[in-house]
Amino acid sequence: MMSDHDGTPVRTGRAAVNGTSLHYRTAGSGPAVVLLHGVPKTGYHWRHLVPRLTPHHTVVVPDLRGLGDSARPADGYDSATMSDDIAELMTRLGHETYAVVGEDWGAVIGYQLAARHRDHVTALVFAEALFPGFGFEDHNALTPENVSSGMHLWHLGFYFQPDIPEMLIAGHERELITYMIKNERSHPDTATPDALDEYVRCYSMPGGIRAMLAIYRAILVDAEQNRRAARKKLDVPVLALGGSAFIGDRNESQMRLMAHDVTGHVFDAGHDLAEEVPDEMADVVLPFLATSK
Numbered sequence: 001m002m003s004d005h006d007g008t009p010v011r012t013g014r015a016a017v018n019g020t021s022l023h024y025r026t027a028g029s030g031p032a033v034v035l036l037h038g039v040p041k042t043g044y045h046w047r048h049l050v051p052r053l054t055p056h057h058t059v060v061v062p063d064l065r066g067l068g069d070s071a072r073p074a075d076g077y078d079s080a081t082m083s084d085d086i087a088e089l090m091t092r093l094g095h096e097t098y099a100v101v102g103e104d105w106g107a108v109i110g111y112q113l114a115a116r117h118r119d120h121v122t123a124l125v126f127a128e129a130l131f132p133g134f135g136f137e138d139h140n141a142l143t144p145e146n147v148s149s150g151m152h153l154w155h156l157g158f159y160f161q162p163d164i165p166e167m168l169i170a171g172h173e174r175e176l177i178t179y180m181i182k183n184e185r186s187h188p189d190t191a192t193p194d195a196l197d198e199y200v201r202c203y204s205m206p207g208g209i210r211a212m213l214a215i216y217r218a219i220l221v222d223a224e225q226n227r228r229a230a231r232k233k234l235d236v237p238v239l240a241l242g243g244s245a246f247i248g249d250r251n252e253s254q255m256r257l258m259a260h261d262v263t264g265h266v267f268d269a270g271h272d273l274a275e276e277v278p279d280e281m282a283d284v285v286l287p288f289l290a291t292s293k
Contacts (some may be wrong), residue, residue: 017088023069028054038104042068048278066211078215083112115229123292132225159216184271233258243269
């Protein structure tokens with residue numbers, strides 16, 4: 001269960017937006033912040049950060065299109081479409097302006113949200129992601145550099161191939177998700193049984209793995225969308241966060257290609273900051289949001 005700072009369970013709901021239906025959680029009061037999770041996670045990823053934000057912010061935590069308890073449509077898994085889902089959700093919930101915090105694929109979607117809906121997004125926190133079109137694809141290569149740095153992303157090519165991943169993953173969702181999450185963390189014990197159970201539950205549901213793979217299969221479309229969006233840099237402040245054992249300060253160097261006002265911070269952590277170092281993350285994110293209203 002996800003709760004606010006007083007221990008009150010978050011409110012949940014569903015909204016029909018952009019041709020699909022999103023499940024979301026919300027809590028707190030104050031300026032709005034939307035939290036966008038990555039893969040293979042759900043909105044439950046933010047359970048430690050939410051009670052640190054709710055004393056100061058209205059927090060909205062959607063499950064992205066096709067993931068968590070959101071609907072799993074046949075298409076629309078490119079980052080621009082998924083960002084439009086979130087923009088429509090926030091409008092539906094009455095939030096005219098809001099900050100965006102995204103991690104992994106949620107960070108790429110968060111960037112598209114900030115680029116496509118510039119009048120609504122006040123600030124962007126970009127955590128632990130690589131941009132399609134700006135070097136992400138290079139980590140698919142089996143090179144000594146990628147292997148030695150721990151950044152050989154073997155699964156990109158595997159997931160991109162149609163049909164074969166579905167066949168091999170079916171019945172082994174728990175093994176895959178547990179491996180991916182624990183292997184990318186400096187602190188694997190932070191992948192707690194409740195979180196793993198929740199992620200496995202959602203990705204094992206009908207269409208769960210199909211939707212996850214569809215996000216990766218949109219990489220080439222995402223690359224073109226990102227290159228096009230980057231022609232006009234973001235004017236909102238951006239906080240780029242990394243884990244020293246994974247993407248690290250490359251989060252900041254990438255965002256400097258995308259935005260004018262960028263600050264960076266690297267934690268002693270791996271890929272999943274909000275689960276590995278939630279207190280430290282909150283200590284950096286809250287002051288940034290306070291000065292970015």
